[in-house]
Amino acid sequence: MRSILKTLSIGLVAVSGLAISNVTVAADGGTLYTQKLCNTCHGADAKTPIQPIYPKLAGQNAEYLAAQTKHIKDKSRSNGQTGTMFPFTMSLNDDDITAISGWIAAQPSDAKEGDIGGAFVDKGCVKCHGADGQSQGAEAKGIAPKLAGQNAEYIIAQTKDIKDGKRTNGNAAEMAGHADVKAITEADIKAVAEAIAK
Ligand code: HEC
Ligand code: HEC
Structure with missing residues (x-):
């Protein structure tokens, strides 16, 4: 029944698309x-x-x-x-x-349940990205993206680019201006990224 309905509605969309050519179906x-x-x-x-x-x-x-x-x-x-x-x-x-x-x-992510811990807490990322890396920390202002389960390579590259001012769009300045982010070293970034990706 469902597939018949689907076929029917696709047919209708096709017909209406032909009949009124300047109406686009979202x-x-x-x-x-x-x-x-x-x-x-x-x-x-x-x-x-x-x-x-x-x-x-x-x-x-x-x-x-x-x-x-x-x-x-x-x-x-x-x-x-x-x-x-x-x-x-x-x-x-x-x-x-x-x-x-x-x-x-709405698609399921690779984030693990529970807190990330380790360098993620020690280096202050938790303050905005939340203990589990997928919520809003106390200083986040509701704008921090989810990080948990993300590829380490991508995390490393983006953290460096935000810190170095190569990525300045959106709310990047919120992160770049934070004292913990200003103080972070290359080795710290690697440790944090590995904790996030796990
Ligand atoms: C003061 C709040 C704050 C702190 C502290 C902070 N971030 Fe962020 N972070 C943000 C915000 C806000 C964004 C979104 C920037 C944008 O809108 O483009 C972001 C974006 C990112 C991104 C890009 C995500 C993506 O999907 O491209 C990464 C990676 C990241 N943060 C890692 C870190 C790491 C690692 C730390 C700890 C060293 C950290 N952040 C600390 C607020 C923060
Ligand atoms: C040819 C490869 C390619 C295609 C096709 C592509 N993307 Fe991307 N996308 C990328 C790369 C590479 C990045 C990361 C860029 C960087 O290094 O900062 C990215 C980043 C993104 C981001 C930012 C993610 C974040 O965490 O900040 C979003 C959102 C995104 N893509 C959505 C899309 C959508 C939607 C489409 C289809 C319209 C699309 N992409 C098609 C390669 C692609």
């Missing part, structure tokens, strides 16, 4: 994710990127995902490997970005 986020080729780099499940320095996206906050996609599109975020993604953002409008981000946010 595609759902999961369909757009594949249509816009996001899957080719970030993986079908949004957490098996083709390179370890590319981010896992699944389960991330929808607002954060949408903001970053817009910033990569308008080049206010141009650090690291963003140039490889940029061409794929050009055909996205704001509705597409909202729909895709909502779908990605």
Whole structure:
């Protein structure tokens, strides 16, 4: 029954698309994710990127995902490997970005249950990214992205870029201006990234 209904509704969409050619039917986020080729780099499940320095996206906050996609599109975020993604953002409008981000946010992440501990606490990341690395810490102001389960390579690259002022879009200044982040060494960043990725 369900598949008959689906076939019927696809038929209707096709017919109405032909009849009124300037009416576009909004595609759902999961369909757009594949249509816009996001899957080719970030993986079908949004957490098996083709390179370890590319981010896992699944389960991330929808607002954060949408903001970053817009910033990569308008080049206010141009650090690291963003140039490889940029061409794929050009055909996205704001509705597409909202729909895709909502779908990605609803996919299961690789975050483990429980607190991250270790260097994540000692180096102050916990103050904004939360004890479990996927909530808001006491100093977060509700804007900290989830980190738990993310690839270590990506965490290392982005932490350095935020600290060094190569990534300044969105709320990066909140993090870059924090005394604990200013004081962090390269060895600390590696230790923190390994704790987060576990
Ligand atoms: C050609 C490969 C490629 C494609 C296709 C691609 N991305 Fe990306 N994406 C990347 C890379 C690489 C980065 C990390 C850039 C960096 O180094 O800072 C990224 C970063 C992101 C981020 C920021 C994640 C974060 O944690 O800050 C979001 C959100 C994102 N991509 C969404 C999308 C969406 C949505 C699509 C489809 C419209 C897409 N990407 C298509 C390669 C790609
Ligand atoms: C004062 C609050 C604050 C502290 C402390 C902080 N962060 Fe952040 N962090 C943020 C905010 C806010 C963002 C989002 C920036 C944006 O909007 O682009 C962020 C983003 C990140 C990102 C990018 C995530 C992604 O998906 O691209 C990484 C990696 C990161 N933080 C790691 C760390 C690490 C490691 C520490 C500890 C050394 C730390 N942060 C400490 C607030 C903080």
